Amino acid sequence: MSVTVLLFKLATMPAVMTAATLSARRFGPAVGGLVLGLPVVSGPVSLFLAIEQGEAFARAAATGSLLGLVALAAFCTGFAHAARRGARWPAALLAGYGTHAAVALLLTRLPGIESIAAVVSCLGIGAGILACPRPRALARPPLPPRWDLPGRIVVATAFMVAVTLAAETAGPLLSGVATTFPIMIAVAGPFVLRVEGPEAAIAVMRGCVQGLFSFVLFFLVLQWSLGHAPMAIAYLLALLASLACGAVLLALQRRRRTST
Secondary structure, eight states, X not given: OOHHHHHHHHHHHHHHHHHHHHHHHHHOHHHHHHHHTSOXXXXXXXXXXXXXXXXXXHHHHHHHHHHHHHHHHHXXXXXXXXXXXXXXXXXXXXXXXXXXXHHHHHHHHSTTGGGGHHHHHHHHHHHHHHHSOOOOOOOOOOOOOTTHHHHHHHHHHHHHHHHHHHTTTOOHXXXXXXXXXXXXXXXXXXXXXXXXXXXXXXXXXXXXXXXXXHHHHHHHHHHHHBTTBOHHHHHHHHHHHHHHHHHHHHHHHHHHHHHO
C-alpha cells in the first residue's frame, strides 16, 4: 500500500474511533459496534487502490475484502464467547485473533473460492450472527476514565500502521483481505471489556457483525460496477448502497432498543 493510503488511514483512524466511541456512549455499545462494521476506512482505501493500481486490481481486492469479512465476523464471535466465559481482555483478544486466523487460513486454502466470494461472505456473516452470543441486560456503564478515548485512538493508529506496513507487498487478493483485518474492533473490544464489562463488549462485537452486511453491499456493488461504469460512478453507487444498508440496520437497532 502506498504512502497516500497510509496517510489517509492516519487521518481517518482517530475520527472513526471517536465516532464509534461517542456513538456507543450515546446510543449503546451495539450501535457503536455497528459503526465499526461500516466500510468507513476500507472503502476509501479501495478507491486509492483503484486510482493507483487500476480498476482490475481494485476489483480483485474487493473479492479479498469479501472473504476477509468472514474472518472478521469470526474474530468478533471468538472475542464475544471468551468475554462471556469471563476472560480478561488479553485472553479475549487472543481468542478473537485465533478464530480469525483459523478462518482466514481456511478460506485462503480453498480452491476456487474467489468465484463465490459474495455467497461465502453472506453465509459467513449470517453464521457469525447466529454464533455470536446475545448480550444480557446491560448495567449502567461507569464513567470512562479520561484516558479512555485518547488511549483508543493512539493504540488503534499504531496498530493500523503496523498492519499496513506488513501488507505493503501483498497482491490484490491479500490487499483486500488486509483491509478487513481487525484493527478498530480489536482496540474497542478490550477497552469496552475492561471499562464496561463483558456484556457491553459482547454487544459491541454483535453489533459489528451485523454491520458487516453494509460492508458486503459496498464491495458487491464495486465488483459489479468497476469496469462497466466510470470509476466515480462505481464508488458513488457503492457508497449509497452501503449507507442505505447501514441506515436500515441502525433503524432496526434503535427499534430493538426502544422495545426492550
